[in-house]
Amino acid sequence: MYAATPVRRWTVRLAAPAVAAVVGLIALFLSPWAQSASAHGSIVEPAGRAYGCWDRWGDDHMNPAMEQEDPMCYQAFQANPNTMWNWMSLFQENLAGNWQSKISNGNLCSAGDAQGGLASSLDNVGPWTTTDVGSNFNVHLYDTASHGADFFEVYVTKQGFNPETDALGWDDLELVETTGSYPPASDIEFSVSAPGRSGHHIVYTIWQASHLDQTYFICSDVNFT
Numbered sequence: 001m002y003a004a005t006p007v008r009r010w011t012v013r014l015a016a017p018a019v020a021a022v023v024g025l026i027a028l029f030l031s032p033w034a035q036s037a038s039a040h041g042s043i044v045e046p047a048g049r050a051y052g053c054w055d056r057w058g059d060d061h062m063n064p065a066m067e068q069e070d071p072m073c074y075q076a077f078q079a080n081p082n083t084m085w086n087w088m089s090l091f092q093e094n095l096a097g098n099w100q101s102k103i104s105n106g107n108l109c110s111a112g113d114a115q116g117g118l119a120s121s122l123d124n125v126g127p128w129t130t131t132d133v134g135s136n137f138n139v140h141l142y143d144t145a146s147h148g149a150d151f152f153e154v155y156v157t158k159q160g161f162n163p164e165t166d167a168l169g170w171d172d173l174e175l176v177e178t179t180g181s182y183p184p185a186s187d188i189e190f191s192v193s194a195p196g197r198s199g200h201h202i203v204y205t206i207w208q209a210s211h212l213d214q215t216y217f218i219c220s221d222v223n224f225t
């Protein structure tokens with residue numbers, strides 16, 4: 001009798017998370033994006049559009065407040081929930097450095113609609129939530145697959161471009177950084193400088209992964225303070 005109470009409590013505490021974990025695993029393996037969702041990465045600082053939506057709303061995606069507080073994430077999630085869940089898969093393969101062969105004006109933020117009709121909502125113009133930055137700021141890649149990088153190219157929109165009203169084209173971008181290579185790691189960080197800007201801009205990061213010709217294209221909305 002004395003031992004029964006603590007033992008039972010311990011069992012119940014352990015059982016609930018275990019059941020949740022098993023259910024979660026089954027759901028993950030049944031889901032169509034199980035493979036791709038586990039093996040890529042994105043820019044998490046300043047947050048890429050899809051990653052930012054997942055970060056802010058991933059565990060609160062049924063909250064009706066999203067429509068008012070984060071309308072661009074809301075429209076993306078309504079268009080297809082996978083746009084948020086699959087934040088790490090904004091890439092094209094075998095471009096041989098010719099980005100514009102697949103990424104056309106107006107489709108830069110979806111990486112040329114990388115997810116085949118699922119992600120073009122990321123290109124929509126409007127009040128995307130921004131991250132405050134100064135003229136010097138860090139770019140942080142989080143990569144669940146540790147692909148490494150041949151290089152990164154970081155572009156920032158020119159002063160005068162307005163992400164809330166203007167569709168993003170290649171001509172709107174200014175190259176501010178080209179990095180060297182990085183060995184495989186889950187986190188890669190480097191700093192860039194983009195002076196002479198104020199207000200809402202788009203940071204456009206191109207990440208050339210090292211394991212094969214796989215190139216990621218990521219829009220991060222920033223507010224230059």
Ligand SMILES: [Cu+2]
Nearest residue numbers: 039040041145
């Ligand atoms: Cu990958």
